[in-house]
Amino acid sequence: MAGDVVIGLSRLLAGVRPWRAPGAFRRHGLTLATLTTLAARNYPRDIALIDDDGPITYAELDRLTREHPGGERIAVREPNGRAFVAAVVAGLRANADVVLADPQAPAVEVGSQRAGCRGQVVVMTSGSTGTPKAVDRKISVTQAVPIATLVRRLPLQRGVPLVVTQPFFHGFGVGFLALGLVFGMPVVVRRQFRPDDVAGFLRDHPGAVLTGVPPMLSKVARTGVEVPLAAVVSGGGQLHPVVAERLTKAFGPMLFNLYGSTELGWSTLATPAELREAPGTIGRPAAGVRLAVVGDDGRTVRAGAIGHLYVGGRLAGRLADSGDLGHRDSAGRYFVDGRADDLVVTGGENVFPIEVENVLLGHPAVADVRVTGVPDEEYGARLEAHVVRRSPVDAWELRRFARARLSPAKVPRTVTFVAELPVTPTGKPDRRVT
Template identity: 40%
Template sequence: MLTRLSELPNRLRELPALAARVPNVLHSVDVMRRAGLMVLSRPDTGVKALLAMRRWGPIVGAATISMERDPYALAIVDERGQLTYGQLDRQSNALARGWHDDGLAEGDVIAVLCRDHRWLVLAMLAAGKLGARLLLMNTGFSGPALADVSERENVSAAVYDHEFAGLMDALPDRVRRYLAWAEDDEAVRATTLDDLIANNSDKAVPVPPRPGGLILLTSGTTGTPKGAPREIRSPFAAAHFLERIPWRTGECTMLAAPMFHGTGFSQFVLNLALGSTIVVRRRFDPEATLQALEEFRCTALVVVPTMLSRILDLGPGVLKRYDTGRLRIIFAAGSALSPDLGNRIIKNFGPVLYNLYGSTEIAVASIATPNEWQQAPGTVGRAPHGCEVRLYDKDGQRVTEPNVTGRIFVGSELSFSGYTDGGNKAAIDGLLSSGDVGHFDEAGLLFVDGRDDDMIVSGGENVYPIEVENLLLDHEDVSDAAVVGVPDKDFGQRLRAFVVITGNVDAESLKAYVKANLARHKVPREVIFLDELPRNATGKVLKRKLAEYDEE
C-alpha cells in the first residue's frame, strides 16, 4: 500500500497528458465509426479489436477482427484462386504450428522474399501467431544486399518464391528455407509452405507472450536499405488514413503496390481490418489491372505513381474498354506524383485520386483529397488528425510563412523509434525529419519541393531538381523525366536532365521550353535521352545511377 501511495504523485502528473489524449481518442472513434470499423451500439466489438491488436500485433489483429466479424467473407484473390477470412485463419494456424515444430520460436526473425500472393499473406499471419519478427525483403534485391540485410537483422528463416531460389545461396546454411510460390511443373525439393499447412493441425494457436513485431526496409536508392521496426498496438492508428480517405468495410480493393513496401503494406493491413476483399497479382500489368478492377467490381486501387503512368500509356481506346465506374479511391504513394500525371488520372477516372505523402520512417505525414488536388495540382494536402507537420530552416528555426521552403518534420504515433542498427532520423521538438524540403501555400496545403540532399547550388543559386522534372513532364512529347545535379568546374554544380520521349523533340527544344517557363539557372545544361529511367521495385528513380551516368 505504501508503494502505491508513493507512486501517486507520478500518476497525478500523468493526468494532464492523459486528459489531453481524450479528444484525439474520441475523434478517432468517430472516424472509425463512419468507416464501419466501430459500432457504437456494440462497444464490446471495439474492446475485442483493441485486445486483438494488443495480443497479436497489427497483422494478425486486423485479420482476427475481420474473421470474427464474418469468417466466410472473401479475403484474398490471387492467380491461384480465392481464400476466405476463415481459411486464412486456419491455414496460418497450421503454418505457425509447422514452423514451431521445425524449431522456430518467439523472437526469431523470419525474412520473406515474395511477390504479392496468398503465401505472402499466410507467412505474415503465421509469423505473428508464432511471435516471430517479420522482415519484409525487397524483391529487387541482389544476392549481396540480401546477405547484408539478413546478417544485420539476424535472420533465422527465409520464405521465398521459386524465382528467387538462386538468391538463397547468398544466405548462410543456418538459415532455414521455405518455398512459398512454386510453379505447377517445378520439381520441388525444398520444404514448401503448402507442405507445412497440409501436415499440421489448423486449430487455434496460443497467444505468444508478446507480439513478434515487423521490420520494413527503406527504399535503398542510395545504398543498403536500413531496417525500420514498426509497432502498431492500437486500432485507433487506422484513423490517420480513414479521416482523409473514405475507406469502408466490406468492399473490394485492388492492391497493385507491392506489400513489402510501406505503401502496399499499410493499406493491406487497413483493408484486412476492414474485412475487404483484397485482389493481388504477382506482377503488375496495366491492362490486367483494369481487367481485375472490372471483374471484381473494385472500389479502390492502391498504386505507386509509375503504375498510374503505365495505365494511362495504354491509351483512351484501352481505358474505355473496361468498366471502372465503381472506383471511389485511387490511392497513390511511394514517390512524387507530378501535377501532370495527377491531372490526367482525374480526367480519365474522375475525382477519386488521394495522394499520400510519407515514408518508411514517418509513415503518414499528409494526404491530398481529390478536391485539394484540383485546387492545387501537385499538393500532398494536409496532415490528418493526430499527425503534425512543421517546417524548419537550416538553423532549426520554425518556418511559418506561406511559400517559404523549409525542411519537413513530422510527428505521429505511427512514426518509428529508430533503425535496427541504432541510428535514427534527425529530430526537432519531438518531430522526425522526412528528409525532404517543402512549403505551405496560402491555404495551408503542403507541397514537397524535393529531397533535402537533392538541392544543388549552381552559380550561387539554389535549385531543386523536382521543379524542372515536373515542368518537363508537362511537355506533350515527354513521358518520363528525372533531373540530377552534377559537378561543374565553373558553376560548382549544374543540372543534367534525363528524359524518355514519345514524340519528335530534341535537346535544344527542351532547354528552350524550360527557359521559357523557369529562371535561366534552372535550365539543364545537358539533356540525355533514355529508353527508360532506372527505378527500384517501388518505382522510385535511382538518381545515384543517373548521377554516375557515363555517356560513353
C-alpha cells in the first residue's frame, strides 16, 4: 500500500494544486468549497458539470456560489445538479456545517451542534436497514490517505466524462463529485437518472467513467448497451458475481468494486483482476485502513471463516463493527456475506440471503431478485424470493433451479414476481420492504 500512498497522493496533489489558492485551503481545509475554488483556477473554461440545465464551466460554477446563507448548521435539500453544488459551497464558505438531505424525503432532524470549529459536510446514512441519521464527515489532508488508493487505481483523467448515477446527498455520490472537481472531469448527472438515459449517454461517449450502486448499474446493463468504458465503479451495496459478469460483458473488463459506509468512509477496493480471480470480493483494504474478521468471542477468525467485519482507519479510528458479516480468503481478499441483521435462521440453519440471490441470479430468466426471511410457525423463519423476470419463467422452475444448487433450508419456500424491487433514496436495496 506504500505505492498507493506515494503515487495516489502525488496525483491528488497535482490535481488539486493547493498553491493556486492557499488562502482558501487555510480557511476551509480540503472541502468542496476549496475544491471548487481551485478547480475554477485550474480548469476555468473546462466543463465542470452536465446536468438537466446543460453544461456549465468550472468558472461559471464557482460564480454561482457567492451568496452565503446564514446560520451555523444548514440543510441542503437539492437534487443532483449545479444548485446542489452552489448551496453546499456557499454554506461551507460561510463556515456553516452543511447537512446533505434527501430532497424527496420528509424533513429529518439534523441537529444544531457544530461538527467542528469550521464548516464541515454532514452526510446522512442511507437508511437501508433503519432510520437515516446524520454523520459528521470531517475532511482533512490525513484523511485523504485512503482516497490515495482510489486515485492510483482508477483512470481519472481531465476531460473524461464522469457519469454519477448515485445521489450527491450520500457519501458515495458527493465523494465522486469531489474527485471530478479535482481532476477536471465533466460530472454528468440528472435530477433522476433513468437506465435508458445512462445507456444513451454512454453510447455517445465511449471511454467514460460510470459510477453507481449495483441495482442501477444492473438496470443499465439490462438495456442491452455494449460500449467500452474507462471504468465502472460499483459501490454502496452488494455486487453479486452474476451482476459483475453482466457489467463486464457490457462495458469491458474495467469493473471496480468499492466497499465502505457513511460512518467509516472508503474501506476497500477490488480491482478488475481481483474480481476475475475471486468473483464477489470487495478486495483489499485501502491505504491507511485496517480490516479484521472477528468471531463472537472477540478474536480474529481464520481465513475462510465467517465473522463480524471490523474496520479501522482515518475516519473510524480504532476498529469498529461495520454491521456486516464477512470473511477473507487465503490470498487476503475480503468478502461480505451479508448484513448481520439480515441473517435468517430457518429450521436451525443459518442462511445468508445474498447466497440465495447469487444462485437465482444465475438463472437466465432472472433480471433481479431480493430474498428475505419472514416468520414461520414451524421453522421459525422461511425464505421468500421476490423476482424481476427477464423472460417468462414460473415459480416451480426457479425453486427447482435452486434445489439443484442449494441445501433444502436455503431454497425459498415462496417466489413472488414483481415489476421492480424497492430501493432506498440512495438506490440501495431496501430489505425492510417486500
